[in-house]
Amino acid sequence: MINTSSSFVPVDRELSAWIRLAFESAYPEAGSVLARISTVPTMSPEFGDYQCNDAMNLARALKIKPRVIAERLIAVAGPHPGVARMEIAGPGFVNVFLEDSWISDRLAAMAGAGGLGLPSDGAGKTVIVDYSSPNVAKPMHIGHIRSTVIGNSLYRIHSALGYRTVSDNHIGDWGTQFGIIIMGYRHFLDQKALETSPIEELERVYVKSYEKSREDADWLNECRRELVKLQSGDEQNVALWKDFVALSLREFEGIYRRLGVSFDIVRGESYYRDKLAGVVRQLEEKELARESEGAMVVFMEEDKLPPCIVRKSDGGYNYASSDLATVASRVDEFGPDRIIYVTDERQQLHFRQIFAISRKLGCSVSLEHVWFGLMRLPEGTFSTREGNVIKLERLLDEAESRALAIVTASSPDMPEERRREVARVVGIGAIKYADLSQNPQTTVTFTWEKALALDGNSGPYLQYAYARIASVRDKFAERFPGIDPDGFPIVFTQQIERTLALKLLKFPEAVTRAAQACKPSTVADYLYDLAQSYSTFYQNVPFLKAEDGVRESRVRLCGITAKVLKSGLDLLGIETQERI
Template sequence: MNSSETVAWLWATRLFIGNGKPVIIDYSSPNVAKPMHIGHIRSTVIGNAIDRLYRALGYNVIADNHLGDWGTQFGLIILGYREFADQEALKTAPVEELERIYVESYNRSKDDDTWRDRAKAELVKLQKGDPENRKLWSTFIELTLGEFNRIYKRLDVSFDLYRGESFYNDDLAKVIEQLEEKKLCGESDGALICNLEDDGLAVAIVRKSDGGYNYTTTDIATVISRTEEFQPSEIIYVTDERQQLHFKQFFHICKQLGIETKLTHVWFGLMRLPEATFSTREGNVIKLEALLDEAEARALDVVKASSPDMDEAQQKEVARAVGIGAIKYTDLSQNPQSLVTFTWEKALAMDGNSAPYLQYAYARIASVRDKYAEKFPETNPDDFPIILTEEQERRLALKLTRFPAAVATAARLHRPSVMADYLYDLSQAYSSFYQNVPFLRADEGPRESRIRLCTLTAAILKKGLSLLGIETPERI
């Protein structure tokens, strides 16, 4: 069995937990007309890693980006757009300009009752299907998605569906009918509520006193639509910790409605930066694109220092992989429910539990294989069996066989950090192996066996990091 066949065998020994069962993973979910900021990174990165893990285990994953594309803010944006939009700014920085329009319009509404009433009128027209307002609203979505998709491409994140809140708008009245039919809601001060206090949960409003609906109603409609269309075995939501009560409430209501699909809320702690760590601030929000730019710039300094003879274009490409990988791994290597304090020093460290360290471990193995091929061009390591005579060899080989279990555990617990821990432990086992056992100076047979172990380790590192959405350059 050659090295590639051995890796295939290792992977084939995993449990086929998925067996083609459909699973919907709802993550990222930014709001239309607002730039993505650092607060979106965790949902996007954690959700994408869970997405990759589930696909690896044979599930039929449907990744859904449930955009915030409906609500009262659009009345303010439509009115503001007509009154003071900068068309040139919309061409060069559309989402930033839409955000500026919204902020200025919102500030006016706080002090000007007339402005607020006009914004409400525009919203009502939009909700009733006014062609002009609908066209503007569609333009806002199109402009925003163009910006979002550019960032998603940098992060190597993709979705199967982009279904925002608006997709389910026509179903909201039906949800209320179902709730009333099952006597799950009642009136309170003009609003319609589900009283969950007897079940240890707070009251959930499903229709406001002004007749409008809220997130609970929309999310129930979304679950009903998803179960009817896809019959998923599970729907996973990846959001921050502040939404825990909301998900407990609407999961409970769904169960009372008779929905049997497993509903899972994967919540995470917030990410923050120490004071003065990051210099690019607009207001009090750190734009995600600026964070990625900074990561690539800092990674380029690292690559130039470690490989000054590398072609400049290649340096930039490696810096992109290292910088983006550092951002992702800093998040994914920690328990999702912990608060993450991001520092550049830790993220870009070439030693310790970091993406650059693991990427460098992979590149170092590639270098060993290149040296072997150069010194023994006529010999094929795959023609030799793997022989485990040294303790470090046995420890490394045992660690390699545990890769499928690590994938399954990371998916079952919805914790990509399990995979990160495994990869770091693997790299440590390889380091001990590399430092204590001779390679190119060993006799024929043991030498080829060790090269094969190197190849297997590189393959598992590459596969494992890819499940976290992290690239592995051949050289750093």
């Protein structure tokens, strides 16, 4: 068999291509619908391993009975080395039963292929992922975790599929809040507090100044004046602002380090401030924007969107103009094929407007808004002013200390340094997994219990499965020194081995589907399903005491499972350890 790494094609694609060919020769008149023909995994082994449902879909267009189409299809299909037999069932399902030897052969090829057989769908393409984007002078809280973790995973997934990826942390460093902060800083600052916990202190003076601005019109005017001074380059205010930004970035950096997140570029809104006037001028020249009540506004009736203000009546620029400038700048500099924004749901309308206006300005890049539901507390929404914000730092601390308690209980002999390291990996993994394993587009009610789950469908469950495999590998090496299981064929003596092998082969499917839908949860679901199959295998089938050949085959399956788990968790930004 020729199984060089470059020749590996994901199983679903290979079978889809093969069955599509059969359809094309059987019904060339079907035309464009042929392109969409595919095979999908079955829900139950009684229906085979993969199934094709397109005989029924074509039946309407061709005005032929679906079972007739299915029969013709099977008659016309050329032999495929992987297909043992096909059956027609129900209204016209075509069920495909795979050959055991082909499954093990493909699995060996996948394990040997670079990137575990992930297709290079993104080769030659560039995607920018804009995520996390916290605001200066405010601490990161649990509301920031979703953008950070989901965005980082999308970045990793697209990189793994061959995209040139650029991650950008679009920091909120240029808004109207700075007038308020500067006034708060000048009048309410506690120097000592600033030294011990700078961001907390900046936030405190911000809140105080904000409250005052709501009841004191003079104060509000002062704030506005300070903002104008900052934006027109006043030396003192610019120096203050730079301090705020530097302090915040340092604090963010600490969180990112703990989360294993890094960015290719970190450009706040301020980076684009010189381009704002140009964008608005362009909109005016193209007659896309016009003055209304003193402001410059893009009216978008034909897009069925409400008007979008791109310059305020006081002449200042806002979020809309800033994001428009950002798009243009990114297009110029990176020439991306796609730009993905990961933010919460409240910005849906804003981005629809930005995307529509960008298109009017001639931008043809695929602009995508990946939004997620807000994080809430059981008692309702949280806000700085309510004082019920849970800081991200505290969440991470809590996760690690809970994990440490469990590690200490289960592995009392482990040196403390190791225990702390394991607790870090497990605790952070639990938090990330909790957010990544579910559909982002739902409102999440935060509970400690859920965020820090360590059993069942959780990050640690996957990490635990991985660690047990590492243990198997070590025991095998100890008792059978010098034997390389990879030199033995993979054989199926029990159903669970075949099931596990088939699941392993679906890794590329899960990853490509996750990229298509921009949903890391697809990968998380897949990994959990895989780990469950592995646990069943592990618990019910002996490895080391199995007979020669079977033993090596099983250990080899373990090894491949470990590879897939590790790679998959890596796509989620979750670390693994050989011992936990």
